[in-house]
Ligand SMILES: Nc1ccn([C@@H]2O[C@H](COP(=O)(O)OP(=O)(O)OP(=O)(O)O)[C@@H](O)[C@H]2O)c(=O)n1
């Protein structure tokens with residue numbers, strides 16, 4: 001017993017003041033670490049939203065994007081959470097019934113109301129951008145186009161979002177924002193990596209956009225778009241070909257075959273056994289072909305398929321002017337195009353068509369791709385329908401033409417070769433978000449890509465946690481060591497005998 005008492009009296013830990021100080025010290029350190037860690041933990045649960053309606057020539061689609069609420073200005077954080085395809089045709093097809101255009105959007109808008117949390121509705125920006133279909137309608141009949149916009153605007157303003165306007169995008173914007181989307185989703189802008197070119201094929205127009213070291217914008221300045229993003233300067237080449245979307249290109253190809261007003265045309269771009277009566281007035285009802293309407297044609301013509309890829313390619317080539325060029329080099333129709341450079345993402349109808357034809361693998365030699373298309377085009381219409389009973393007849397009838405058009409546009413039009421063809425990636429989505437101009441458009445309008453690289457925190461969160469913990473442990477050790485003299489003094493005290 002006396003020995004135990006002696007131990008207690010020697011050991012400063014058994015002094016009440018020392019115990020209290022130690023406990024407070026430990027609690028303070030734990031509290032310090034906990035508060036510091038929690039305070040700096042990134043919040044993931046709160047999001048902001050943005051909605052973009054892509055009013056294309058063939059259809060309208062609604063996209064909802066979200067990003068963490070506390071990081072509007074951060075990099076690569078915006079993602080698509082929902083998309084909705086509007087039933088029916090594009091808004092430009094409602095020229096005779098403008099209110100129908102507004103009405104057509106309500107189902108997808110209701111869906112958006114469900115998808116975005118109610119408390120975010122009022123601060124969620126809503127944009128509508130129209131592309132080549134409305135560009136053509138505006139050229140043809142600007143008052144009809146104004147009426148469509150009026151109806152669309154009224155319909156959208158009935159929803160509780162922050163409506164930011166509906167307008168026609170220029171071809172240049174459409175190309176440039178598609179390029180921004182692809183490179184943003186691939187984190188190429190933020191990291192200053194080599195960029196990917198963008199190839200977009202719609203129903204009424206098509207865009208090509210890429211960065212070329214050889215292009216500084218001085219030759220054909222109208223094709224140049226400059227950006228400063230995350231501290232890097234980009235000099236983008238972009239061009240939009242109006243009327244060279246898939247549907248209008250088909251019209252032009254048919255117009256060449258019907259310019260003498262025959263009752264029947266034998267079209268190599270359609271399958272053998274395909275035979276449909278079509279109206280001249282309907283075929284020529286577009287500014288892309290209206291000036292070539294034959295004089296006094298019959299009301300209808302029989303559109304018969306022959307199914308021949310080679311001949312189809314000859315027909316398709318006729319819609320490209322490959323000879324005139326006043327620049328150092330051109331793509332087609334006298335449009336300047338610098339040397340192709342880098343990888344390319346090809347989306348929209350490029351993807352739909354090549355995916356249907358099982359031709360998205362560009363490591364397959366171009367000659368093999370052509371052989372496969374030759375076989376596909378030569379298959380009878382009856383057989384094609386039998387093999388794809390669930391595919392929309394309009395799409396199905398056109399895939400031979402569409403595949404041929406895509407290969408001709410890429411090789412004869414844009415000058416992709418057997419080698420550079422493999423630089424193309426046919427894509428639909430990147431990391432869950434659709435490739436297209438809408439995301440780039442929203443990022444631009446909400447200033448979500450800074451011109452300069454944002455100040456990044458000195459340390460990542462895990463590094464920060466580790467340093468705070470190590471510092472706290474060191475403090476604790478220091479505290480223990482500071483008790484040592486006290487402990488030594490106690491141990492030297494004269495013994496109580
Ligand atoms: N499964 C699908 C879906 C669409 N298409 C075709 O793809 C084209 C539409 O492409 P899209 O990118 O949706 O065009 P829009 O945006 O409507 O047109 P634009 O960009 O020219 O305004 C149309 O010709 C349509 O027939 C297709 O062949 N197969």
Ligand SMILES: [Ca+2]
Pocket residue numbers: 056057131201202203348
């Ligand atoms: Ca489009």
